[in-house]
Each structure stands twice: as C-alpha cells, then as structure tokens.
Amino acid sequence: MAGALLGQLTDPSKVSSRRRGPEAAFWNSVRPYYLSGATLHELAALIHELGWNLNPIVAEGAHSSVMEFCVRELSRGHLVVVSWRTVRRTHYHAVLAVGLEGVQRGRTFEPHTLLLLDPSENEPWLSTCNARMSVGGLAAGKRSRDARYVTAGYTDRVIADGAVSIQTRAAKRTARTKLP
Template sequence: MNVLIQKLHPGLRLGQRLTLADSGAPLFSRQGDWAGGSTLHCTAMALALLGNLSNPVQVWRHEDGPEATFWDRAWPQYLHGQTLSELASFVWELNIGVRPVTAEGRPAAVLRFCVRELARGWPVVVGWRSQHPQPAHAALGVGVEGRRRAQGFSPHALLLLDPAEAEPGLAASNARLEFAKPGSRPVYVTAGGRCPIAIEGAISIRRSGGAT
C-alpha cells in the first residue's frame, strides 16, 4: 500500500496553536519585516524543542536564565542576520549543553542529512537562496513527509517552520522543501507560492554528548 506519512519532531504538540509537547508553551517565533535574524528565530525554536529554552517567543523578556543568555548574544546580530558558519559559532558559544553539526555540499546530501538528524530527534536549521538575488534565508526543519511503500519509507519533503511566514494553525509547519526531481532544483513551498532554491547547507542542533 502506498501511504502518505508525516513524521514530526516529538517535541511538538499540534492544536489550534503549535506548542511545546512538554509544557504547552507557544513555539512559533515570528521574524519581523525589518529583521535579518531568521537563523536566530530558528535556533530559539530548536532549543525549545530540545528543552533548553522554555519561552522561545519572548526571550527578550527574561532577565536571567538561558533565555537571557540567548538574547544577550542574539540581539547584536538580529538586524543583519548570520551565515550558517556564524550560526554554528553562535550555538557553540551559548554553552548551554548543545552543539552544532554542519552539513554542506550537494543538495541531495544535505537533505539526507536533515532526514537522518530529524529521525534522531535533532532539529535542523536549513539555509538557502532563491534563484533571484536576495539575502539568504533559513527555516527550521521539524518533520519529514514521504510515502510508505513495500520497500520502506521514501521521504520526498522536509516540513519546516519559516519564521518569516504566518504562524501555522492546526498544523506543524508553514512551509515545505520538496526534494529535487532529476534535472531540477529543490522547490520551496509556502502559502504564498513556490520557487526553486539553491540550498546552502544545514545545521543540526544536538544535545552535547548526542550520538554522531
């Protein structure tokens, strides 16, 4: 039987609003129109899924604890954003029990990396550019979509939380990255449309000591 399946990160709780499974706190952190900090919003949500942040939506309100540590390091970079290598350094320097693992190279290899990491429970930040000149952007991988056939599960898309899109309602994602067909580019899909993209890489955020 050919069955469509979505495998979601276990830290998610679906409902009228997307929340953290363990606390019920809101998860989606929205990027402002002027900000370039998509990687920072993605990282805050990833750390919340791993249990390192309790309030990824309003980290700036905290005067101490991991949210305050995150915001102290994040706000100087919030408007201009980060490259993926800068994001990896940022995660290391937080020193809150997590470490980044980076994947670069051919898009197919990066997407296979994302599927493996999500299967292990590690959220991934995916970076890309569209075909048109524009700043790089990032979204958080929270699930995989594919079909279960006789030979097993065959993934064909990443399910993403894009901080620049609207908050998802009654769903786990607000964007998807469809794997490339032969002779074409991967396609990024949101409620506003779809476009081919060039994947720049991905960073998995693991708890320190997590298996390689």
C-alpha cells in the first residue's frame, strides 16, 4: 500500500501476477519475505534497495517512544509502518499509519488516534482507513503503556514495539529564474 500511495505501484493487488514493470520488480524483491515476514530492519533495507528514492528510518523501544515517533513522522507527512502485538501475547502484526485524528485548539493540534491501513482487515469502505490505534497519554507526565486498537470487527489493547518511517528524499532544488 505504501508503494501505491507514494506513486511507485499502479495496482498493488496484482504485484504477484505481473511479468514486467514496477510491480514485477517489486514482487521479485519482496517474495522471500511473503510467507515468513520481515523484521523492521529488514523492511527498512528492502525499502532502501527498491530504488524508489525513499529513506526509511527505524525506531524501536518502549510503546510510548514508538507512539511519539509515529506522531512526529505522520505530522511531517511521512507514512509509517507500525509493528504491534496484543497485551499478553507475542505475535507481532504490522500496519501502515496514514494519518492522525485529534483536536485542534487554537494553533495547537493534539493528536489522539493513528489512522491505519491493516492488510488483515477488509478494505476501507468509502473511508481513508480501516483501523485506528489510540495514541493515549502523550502529554507531559502521562505516558501510556498500551493503546486501544479498533477495526470494524475487533477491539483490543495493544503495545507498539517499533516503526519504520518512509520518508521521500527531497529532490534537489533548482535555481529559480525570473519570468519576463
């Protein structure tokens, strides 16, 4: 999905069946990870090796630190892959964070929810996301140890353990010329 949102893939649903073009090249790169998955560092290396002029940044650590990283990177306009697990379980799951929901107070935006695309859920019907993860307690002195993860048919407490920000490398600026 990140490849499609960044304009690198035209039809992400057909990457495995394409014989030529960017989808075929992408599939050849990701095929070794298709059934086994990838660590966040392997994902970052893969993103870098695709040659799409992207700069992946990995953040791992405590839930609150990962959530702060996600909010900061989304606020800067970057897509973020978030790795999480449910409380009391060790099975990890990755989703694509595409935006923030929150409250605007004057000039200050206070985010409270990450808007997500979850590949294991149904497609987002006439909406921009199909899952949500509460940010919870990022204000000074209030650090949350978990988040609430909500989809159309699932709600649970989860812990974010890492994330990969997908930054587009800035194109070199050219000198401006005056028009006559």
